[in-house]
Amino acid sequence: xxxxxxxxxxxxxxxxxxxxxxxxxxxxxxxxxxxxxxxxxxxxxxxxxxxxxxxxxxxxxxxxxxxxxxxxxxxxxxxxxxxxxxxxxxxxxxxxxxxxxxxxxxxxxxxxxxxxxxxxxxxxxxxxxxxxxxxxxxxxxxxxxxxxxxxxxxxxxxxxxxxxxxxxxxxxxxxxxxxxxxxxxxxxxxxxxxxxxxxxxxxxxxxxxxxxxxxxxxxxxxxxxxxxxxxxxxxxxxxxxxxxxxxxxxxxxxxxxxxxxxxxxxxxxxxxxxxxxxxxxxxxxxxxxxxxxxxxxxxxxxxxxxxxxxxxxxxxxxxxxxxxxxxxxxxxxxxxxxxxxxxxxxxxxxxxxxxxxxxxxxxxxxxxxxxxxxxxxxxxxxxxxxxxxxxxxxxxxxxxxxxxxxxxxxxxxxxxxxxxxxxxxxxxxxxxxxxxxxxxxxxxxxxxxxxxxxxxxxxxxxxxxxxxxxxxxxxxxxxxxxxxxxxxxxxxxxxxxxxxxxxxxxxxxxxxxxxxxxxxxxxxxxxxxxxxxxxxxxxxxxxxxxxxxxxxxxxxxxxxxxxx
Amino acid sequence: xxxxxxxxxxxxxxxxxxxxxxxxxxxxxxxxxxxxxxxxxxxxxxxxxxxxxxxxxxxxxxxxxxxxxxxxxxxxxxxxxxxxxxxxxxxxxxxxxxxxxxxxxxxxxxxxxxxxxxxxxxxxxxxxxxxxxxxxxxxxxxxxxxxxxxxxxxxxxxxxxxxxxxxxxxxxxxxxxxxxxxxxxxxxxxxxxxxxxxxxxxxxxxxxxxxxxxxxxxxxxxxxxxxxx
Numbered sequence: 001x002x003x004x005x006x007x008x009x010x011x012x013x014x015x016x017x018x019x020x021x022x023x024x025x026x027x028x029x030x031x032x033x034x035x036x037x038x039x040x041x042x043x044x045x046x047x048x049x050x051x052x053x054x055x056x057x058x059x060x061x062x063x064x065x066x067x068x069x070x071x072x073x074x075x076x077x078x079x080x081x082x083x084x085x086x087x088x089x090x091x092x093x094x095x096x097x098x099x100x101x102x103x104x105x106x107x108x109x110x111x112x113x114x115x116x117x118x119x120x121x122x123x124x125x126x127x128x129x130x131x132x133x134x135x136x137x138x139x140x141x142x143x144x145x146x147x148x149x150x151x152x153x154x155x156x157x158x159x160x161x162x163x164x165x166x167x168x169x170x171x172x173x174x175x176x177x178x179x180x181x182x183x184x185x186x187x188x189x190x191x192x193x194x195x196x197x198x199x200x201x202x203x204x205x206x207x208x209x210x211x212x213x214x215x216x217x218x219x220x221x222x223x224x225x226x227x228x229x230x231x232x233x234x235x236x237x238x239x240x241x242x243x244x245x246x247x248x249x250x251x252x253x254x255x256x257x258x259x260x261x262x263x264x265x266x267x268x269x270x271x272x273x274x275x276x277x278x279x280x281x282x283x284x285x286x287x288x289x290x291x292x293x294x295x296x297x298x299x300x301x302x303x304x305x306x307x308x309x310x311x312x313x314x315x316x317x318x319x320x321x322x323x324x325x326x327x328x329x330x331x332x333x334x335x336x337x338x339x340x341x342x343x344x345x346x347x348x349x350x351x352x353x354x355x356x357x358x359x360x361x362x363x364x365x366x367x368x369x370x371x372x373x374x375x376x377x378x379x380x381x382x383x384x385x386x387x388x389x390x391x392x393x394x395x396x397x398x399x400x401x402x403x404x405x406x407x408x409x410x411x412x413x414x415x416x417x418x419x420x421x422x423x424x425x426x427x428x429x430x431x432x433x434x435x436x437x438x439x440x441x442x443x444x445x446x447x448x449x450x451x452x453x454x455x456x457x458x459x460x461x462x463x464x465x466x467x468x469x470x471x472x473x474x475x476x477x478x479x480x481x482x483x484x485x486x487x488x489x490x491x492x493x494x495x496x497x498x499x500x501x502x503x504x505x506x507x508x509x510x511x512x513x514x515x516x517x518x519x520x521x522x523x524x525x526x527x528x529x530x531x532x533x534x535x536x537x538x539x540x541x542x543x544x545x546x547x548x549x550x551x552x553x554x555x556x557x558x559x560x561x562x563x564x
Numbered sequence: 565x566x567x568x569x570x571x572x573x574x575x576x577x578x579x580x581x582x583x584x585x586x587x588x589x590x591x592x593x594x595x596x597x598x599x600x601x602x603x604x605x606x607x608x609x610x611x612x613x614x615x616x617x618x619x620x621x622x623x624x625x626x627x628x629x630x631x632x633x634x635x636x637x638x639x640x641x642x643x644x645x646x647x648x649x650x651x652x653x654x655x656x657x658x659x660x661x662x663x664x665x666x667x668x669x670x671x672x673x674x675x676x677x678x679x680x681x682x683x684x685x686x687x688x689x690x691x692x693x694x695x696x697x698x699x700x701x702x703x704x705x706x707x708x709x710x711x712x713x714x715x716x717x718x719x720x721x722x723x724x725x726x727x728x729x730x731x732x733x734x735x736x737x738x739x740x741x742x743x744x745x746x747x748x749x750x751x752x753x754x755x756x757x758x759x760x761x762x763x764x765x766x767x768x769x770x771x772x773x774x775x776x777x778x779x780x781x782x783x784x785x786x787x788x789x790x791x792x793x
Contacts, residue, residue: 335645335665335666335667336575336578336645336666337575337577337578338666338667339578339581339643339666339667339668340575340577340578340581341667342667342668342669342670343581343582343584343585343670344581346585346669346670346671347584347585347588347670370667374667392650394757396760397784397785398785399785399786402739402741406741430785432785437756438755438756438757
């Protein structure tokens with residue numbers, strides 16, 4: 001911080017005598033005056049703001065990132081502020097210079113005008129006549145003060161280079177020694193320095209013009225003291241005006257920017273909100289479009305997009321409905337004749353004992369193949385229902401133990417025919433879960449049938465497990481198992497591990513695919529593990545409460561004796 | 565005397581085949597191919613049991629079902645090509661006692677028909693009372709009558725059987741499977757939705773507020789039981 005900023009603006013310490021040349025400028029002074037003030041103000045404000053800014057920094061950064069409006073407004077304000085600051089500094093500097101320069105010119109010419117009367121006064125006094133000199137000085141002071149009434153108030157001080165004479169003179173206001181030494185070297189000198197003013201106790205900023213007066217009575221120094229209170233006032237006023245106007249301008253620009261960006265940002269925000277609602281499924285949402293500008297174009301394009309989207313989705317929905325309807329109709333149309341055929345076949349089958357052997361066998365084949373045909377039709381319709389998104393869940397809290405028992409019971413006949421034992425293992429605690437018992441039983445039947453198909457005579461283990469949030473059933477066989485990579489394929493439609501193998505159980509090839517869809521409908525998992533020669537495990541995991549997301553299964557997929 | 569069966573189905577081949585099967589199984593079938601004439605035929609034939617196709621020309625099977633149920637408790641078995649939950653539940657709610665999905669095996673159909681025709685062997689002059697003390701439901705088993713708040717409640721035979729099964733063992737919780745076996749006479753084959761829908765229908769007739777049942781209570785995760793006597 002410079003010394004000048006510590007004291008009064010026109011402080012004694014901070015001032016420098018200017019060149020004797022009366023046309024010299026005081027550029028340095030006024031510039032420093034403006035900059036110092038601003039620097040001090042900036043430092044004060046900076047210190048106070050610093051703490052608040054550091055507190056709000058995170059918040060501000062977030063707003064900066066998220067709000068285009070804020071970013072544009074802030075940038076505009078900063079740029080405008082800088083420009084206004086520069087212009088303000090320049091204006092204040094120019095005006096201060098102008099005011100002070102004209103005052104100086106006037107002051108110097110005033111001083112020159114007083115030179116001749118002064119010489120005339122002192123010439124009439126003999127050298128060494130102290131009383132005469134004092135009288136002449138008093139007289140001169142009165143004369144000059146009177147003649148200066150037109151050009152503004154000023155004070156007069158007369159000094160002598162002769163110390164004896166100087167002491168005898170009335171001690172006037174203090175004159176800076178630098179100024180005096182310049183005057184003694186016979187120069188007219190000008191210096192800014194505090195001067196006394198009538199009716200004011202403190203010294204005011206002022207301008208002192210010193211003139212050497214060589215007379216027969218000795219070498220005198222004549223000082224004119226011009227108080228610059230009025231000029232100082234004017235400059236302050238100009239400064240205040242410039243800064244207030246600047247601040248107002250910046251504020252105005254900020255408001256304008258905010259308003260203008262709002263015009264752009266608001267429609268964009270409306271579009272964004274509408275897009276969100278569209279995404280959430282409300283396809284009837286549209287943007288209100290007003291005018292013909294670029295933003296209106298955005299709104300129109302957006303609406304066109306929404307309309308096209310809505311049409312597409314409606315078309316797909318209609319297709320889906322048609323598909324469901326078709327499925328339902330095919331179902332009915334196919335099933336009615338099939339029922340007749342089935343009953344006829346059954347009738348023939350029941351009387352086959354009275355037929356010739358070929359006819360009897362034909363009746364048997366007819367009945368058996370009708371079973372397959374029926375299963376296949378049922379599975380195809382089921383899977384097409386999933387494809388059409390028409391499958392619905394009828395979930396109730398059910399104890400899975402009962403479901404497992406029923407599935408095992410239903411498959412026991414098949415297993416016994418193949419000489420395979422099914423062993424059920426029920427864990428401790430209840431396994432009540434919100435499931436569609438019909439679908440879960442179907443999944444389990446499919447898994448058990450599949451295991452019977454591949455068990456190669458080894459026993460099948462069905463295990464039920466439960467934890468806090470989920471229930472699980474694993475079906476394990478120790479048959480041929482799966483080759484690497486096949487665990488992901490087994491759920492594909494009509495997939496066969498080994499195409500040369502025949503199906504014992506008359507599965508349709510859709511059972512596992514349907515089971516997977518059934519599991520997904522519950523928000524559950526259906527997973528397979530298998531290793532060549534070690535058998536396979538299928539694990540069904542279901543959440544206890546419908547809608548919950550599974551995180552883990554209560555039972556391991558890979559059997560413990562295989563895990564290494 | 566052979567039980568009379570009214571077959572309401574528009575498919576003539578199926579009707580003819582059903583006729584052969586039913587006659588050979590000891591039923592006496594009558595046929596009507598059109599939904600709009602079904603009710604008239606029902607009044608004329610006075611069947612012991614009705615086989616009703618859900619998809620009919622004229623009135624739909626659902627409407628026919630409601631019309632018959634409005635004037636009689638005669639057992640109705642729906643023949644449906646749709647096993648979708650919505651269709652089945654809609655049929656059951658409109659008053660059918662049971663349903664058979666096409667294509668069905670003849671034995672399955674006749675077994676279900678016989679199960680519906682079989683009545684409880686009503687031994688002794690049994691009267692049961694269940695429900696809240698301030699408004700009990702009293703069941704006169706031999707007279708086949710249910711009374712609550714001095715008003716007679718009209719139940720179909722199946723609903724009556726369901727209520728009696730629950731009321732005979734008031735503290736016991738019945739699973740849906742056990743009820744299917746005891747009331748419908750099925751083992752391991754049928755759909756528990758039958759029980760759910762019939763419990764709802766029963767509640768709508770005997771409960772003061774079906775949303776807050778006092779007579780037929782749900783035991784979450786297990787099944788149903790009769791309210792305390």
